[in-house]
Amino acid sequence: MASTATSFCSPPLTSSRASVLRQCQQLNPNRLSFPINLNTAKRAPNLTVQHAPLPLKVLCARGKRGTTAKKPATSDPVYRNRLVNMFVNRILKKGKKSLAYNIIYQALKNIQQKTQSNPLAVLREAVNGVTPDVAVKARRVGGSTQQVPIEVGTFQGKALAIRWLLEASRKRSGRSMVLKLSSEVMDAAKGTGEAIKKRETTHKMAEANRAFVHFR
Missing domain, CATH: 1.10.455.10 (Ribosomal protein S7/S5)
Known part of the structure; x- marks a missing residue:
């Protein structure tokens, strides 16, 4: 099993790549439990990033106008009125x-x-x-x-x-x-x-x- 993992991870990781991989494993250890070829991942075609869907309240609030609060009337410098x-x-x-x-x-x-x-x-x-x-x-x-x-x-x-x-x-x-x-x-x-x-x-x-x- 170890030899399969070693042949999958080619070329060997440098210090900077190892630090990136270590940070990724800390963020999501279940998904990054095996080594990853970062060079291949960078050049992978059709690489899409899936975002979490926005809540309905945010979608309904888009494009809403006329909700700015009116500024209160100020007073004049002499009569303060x-x-x-x-x-x-x-x-x-x-x-x-x-x-x-x-x-x-x-x-x-x-x-x-x-x-x-x-x-x-x-x-x-x-x-x-x-x-x-x-x-x-x-x-x-x-x-x-x-x-x-x-x-x-x-x-x-x-x-x-x-x-x-x-x-x-x-x-x-x-x-x-x-x-x-x-x-x-x-x-x-x-x-x-x-x-x-x-x-x-x-x-x-x-x-x-x-x-x-x-x-x-």
Whole structure:
């Protein structure tokens, strides 16, 4: 038996090959119980490596998108308020963030001078007044486009309110964005202004198209 094993293992193992064989025998002693010709094994044709099958959970998770967690909103460096930073990020144009910060801070200072109250409280009241409960989204229904009512979450409602406030501010007469934004925020806090009208129009449209709720 020993002579058969010796004739099978040709040429003799060197020190490096012997160390490799010793490591392989330690990993799987049952499969490597006899000597192996490493030179022949390297040049063996049709040598395939069989991997263990992946679990079903891993296969189902492949190609899944949209699972990244949303980053939490950060606060601004002066007021330490997330709502102010949301205004800054949405009024930002062409990467000029210092200009966006300047517009928002000057508008808040103008609100404080005119109302003699906390400008953050006025800003929060304006956003809460403009935030819609429902919104409408265009969907293709039966060959025609219908405005389908959809529910609005807290973050999405605030984003819509800020967008409507900024759009209404830009449509105001005048050249100073600081004065237009501060005036629109103060009007929205009182329950008036174009942003409040936009919210009421959206609610009326959603009520008129409530028959298409099941198409969302």
